[in-house]
Amino acid sequence: MLKIADKTFSSRLFTGTGKFSSTQVMAESIAESGSELVTMALKRVDIQKRDDDILAPLIASGVNLLPNTSGAKIAKEAIFAARLAREALGTNWLKLEIHPDPKYLMPDPIETLKAAEALVKEGFVVLPYCHADPVLCKHLEEAGCAAVMPLGAPIGSNKGLASRDFLDIIIDQAKVPVVVDAGIGAPSHAAEAMEKGADAVLVNTAIAAAADPVAMAKAFKLAVEAGRMAYEAGLAGQVKQAVASSPLTAFLDELA
Numbered sequence: 001m002l003k004i005a006d007k008t009f010s011s012r013l014f015t016g017t018g019k020f021s022s023t024q025v026m027a028e029s030i031a032e033s034g035s036e037l038v039t040m041a042l043k044r045v046d047i048q049k050r051d052d053d054i055l056a057p058l059i060a061s062g063v064n065l066l067p068n069t070s071g072a073k074i075a076k077e078a079i080f081a082a083r084l085a086r087e088a089l090g091t092n093w094l095k096l097e098i099h100p101d102p103k104y105l106m107p108d109p110i111e112t113l114k115a116a117e118a119l120v121k122e123g124f125v126v127l128p129y130c131h132a133d134p135v136l137c138k139h140l141e142e143a144g145c146a147a148v149m150p151l152g153a154p155i156g157s158n159k160g161l162a163s164r165d166f167l168d169i170i171i172d173q174a175k176v177p178v179v180v181d182a183g184i185g186a187p188s189h190a191a192e193a194m195e196k197g198a199d200a201v202l203v204n205t206a207i208a209a210a211a212d213p214v215a216m217a218k219a220f221k222l223a224v225e226a227g228r229m230a231y232e233a234g235l236a237g238q239v240k241q242a243v244a245s246s247p248l249t250a251f252l253d254e255l256a
């Protein structure tokens with residue numbers, strides 16, 4: 001079981017709600033993924049009515065909602081969005097996302113830390129999306145964030161763990177759960193993150209944009225479970241030279 005703040009999860013696959021061809025496909029894919037924590041951009045949710053297109057099936061399914069502040073370019077906007085989300089959705093959980101640059105959607109580390117400090121003080125359970133920067137992740141942890149969400153690669157790029165060496169350091173140092181977020185483009189990328197010891201992964205585009213999102217959601221579910229199982233089993237280390245699996249010359253002993 002994975003514990004983040006006051007909640008426990010049996011699934012280590014978190015999912016997004018964007019880019020699906022329809023709400024029905026989204027709901028079926030999330031159900032198939034087994035995900036228990038689902039993020040949605042506040043800007044996409046009709047906060048006036050709880051029977052909103054995206055919200056209704058999510059609430060009915062019983063998943064935990066993780067509103068995100070995507071669209072915020074500075075800390076002040078993210079804090080405003082967070083308060084709105086708490087009011088509208090009745091959750092103090094928040095995926096803090098601040099990216100001022102629309103081309104690469106790179107998270108702003110300075111504004112993210114500033115907003116995280118303020119939101120933690122207001123009682124939010126803050127899960128910040130950030131660069132795979134070990135020093136920044138430590139600062140976010142010290143600020144009271146419930147987890148850190150370093151990127152694998154730019155959002156929607158499907159490039160996998162381009163930041164793998166830095167993820168290793170973050171995972172090694174972290175005292176809060178590490179959720180690898182963004183850029184995970186294939187089940188094998190998710191498995192790699194889990195094998196490294198990440199506590200969870202968040203996947204959106206690779207599921208939503210697949211030819212068959214429901215089947216892909218299942219593939220990610222299995223990959224995350226396999227990756228976690230491999231991590232817990234303890235991977236055999238890598239060496240440069242070949243090491244024979246069984247004695248090479250024992251059968252020649254007869255000749256001696």
Ligand SMILES: CC(=O)[C@@H](O)[C@H](O)COP(=O)(O)O
Pocket residue numbers: 015016017018039068070129154155156157158181182183184202203204205206
């Ligand atoms: C939905 C969401 O929160 C995204 O911003 C997230 O970072 C996922 O990224 P991918 O779409 O690359 O999986």
